[in-house]
Amino acid sequence: MSDGFSFARIGAVLRKELVQMRRDRLTLAMIVGVPMMQIFLFGFAINVNPKHLPTAVSISDPGIYADSVVAALQNSSYFEIEKATNSPQEARAMLDEGDVSFVVEIPANFSRDLVRGAHPQLLIESDATDPAAASNATAALAQLFGDALRDDLKGPLAARAQTAPAFDVVIHPLYNPEAITQYNVVPGLLAVILTMSMVLMTCLALTRERERGTYENLLAMPVKPLELMIGKIAPNIFVGAIQSVLVLLVAKFVFGVPMIGSLLLLSGCLLLFITANLAVGYTFSTVAQNQLQAMQMTMFFLLPAILLSGFAFPFRGMPVWAQWLGEVLPATHFLRVVRGILLKGNGWTQIWPDVWPLILFLFIAGTLALMRFRRTLD
């Protein structure tokens, strides 16, 4: 027996937690059920590839080319033409009010410029507040128009169709400067799901002991606060790992999210992020007197993590104060890391700016938990 730090005691706590977890069917169900439900609900409800999006066509230059454009839109299952108008203002107003998701604008002199080979522009304004909804359709547009107009460019104009596009499709994703693609949603969900379940799992760690009266017994034993914290947090790291694997599998095989970067690097960052969230939950549980309080604190933490992390709204679209708040949250940084690694293939050097805040956060949350921990019942 020594007065020192004891791995045996950490092992004892860890073991106890695992046994208790195993016996708690609800928790077991939560470990797998909640992330699955969330990813499918969010993933499908957000609908990565919607069809029949309401569209307005603003025609400032009627003619055969305009007709072709309209026909092409009608033939495509992506678009549903709500209105064809010759007033750009009217079309824009519809977009503003959310009556349509797209405005296709055929500018004045489109036919003339096209025939002249002056590369006229087809302007497409999209409502990108829901970028995941609009992006596939947008991507389809350029191809669509290219094909449609090729048929019109015959005879002496055929050369225009053969070479580079005879016109430019200019897409303005409005209201959403980052123009996020659909793939952003699912990796983002990883951050949200982990935040939620990790904080939930540990916010009750001590609160439950307190409510059941076992806390007094625990405190009467010679366990050190750090040993207790590690023993209580560690089993949940496994839980987080299981959830991460599940979410990533679904992301890849159900939603086809590309995974370009290093999965090893991602695993390291996941571990860091999971532990940071567990530390937050544990801090809550050192403060909360009962389970209700613990839940309230969790919600208090979870809402900003969803709303301000860049998951729900594009980060740069938020007011500066909200961005500052967001920078404090681990979810914000992890969101960038996971998107960076999966979608952009970012490496260590690129993600470091978002990794050190995670480390700092973990350190602060852990210290806070240890400071808040009461060795007595007072």
Add this chain to the structure above:
Amino acid sequence: MSTHSEPGRSQGLAIDVRGLTKRFGRKTAVNGIDIQVPDGEVWGFLGPNGSGKTTTIRMLCGLLKADEGTGTCLGFDLRTEAEKIKRAVGYMTQKFSFWEDLSIRENLEFVARMYEIADARARVGDTIRRLGLERRQSQLAGELSGGWKQRLALAACMLHSPRLLLLDEPTAGVDPKTRRDFWDEIHRLSGEGLTVLVSTHYMDEAERCDRIVYISLGNIVARGTVAEVIEQSKLFTFIVEGDGARHLAETLRQSHGVEFVSFFGAALHVSGRDRDALERALAPYRGQQGLAIAEAVPSLEDVFIQLQEESAPQERPAPKERAPQ
């Protein structure tokens, strides 16, 4: 365990605290208590509900910070060496505080590992065998009956061979045979040098202690051996027995000099501190047909009831409601 360093304990006191005080908000739960328990003695800690027994015990084992007062447990300073005290003390909580969703064995093994007991498995096995729980060792602790929970808790808090046991009503709800076994075990261990402070509401248990401390409203109001406490009480008790004794209770209670009357089966214990007044109150009934009145040594219970009424008169229940034992 025996490798423990023994810091300077000149007086051979396992517990040596002075002026221990605990306040909860504006309420003083424990008010300047002094306790000195010599090594190897068994002390009883008595007092009415809410008198501060649990609070005192919690302060002794470092679970509550004393607002005032100083002292040592097993030679370790109460304020600065709480961690060392925790290692060497076995504390049994009043309310069952083991994990109901762990099995009996798992609970014991957890405790064994927390105290870093060498070959924990064997030790736990021994304990389970001694409890006679071999066949139920994988049963969840939450499924045990109340008395068995107490026995499990007791076994668990002795698992690490503590040198001081602080037991908070360890035998509440335990059957008489088990209670006797428990006390035999306590005395056996105290013979080996273990010191015990045990809170209880049972008179027979108080009588088994080397010394008792009686606390009321956070103050110690009596202490000493059972005989000393009875002696100090300056109480006189007459036993009224026979036909119609019961019907006299109400009248006697109103009489001058009678402080309290309690039923013991068919007999009445009539007690007061003024012996002459008591005699006068009983005089009319002397010689009455079939009624025997005799003086007796007050029982510990008589003394405790008197102490309780004396120190907390405002909480005195209406005489009719005073429960007979």
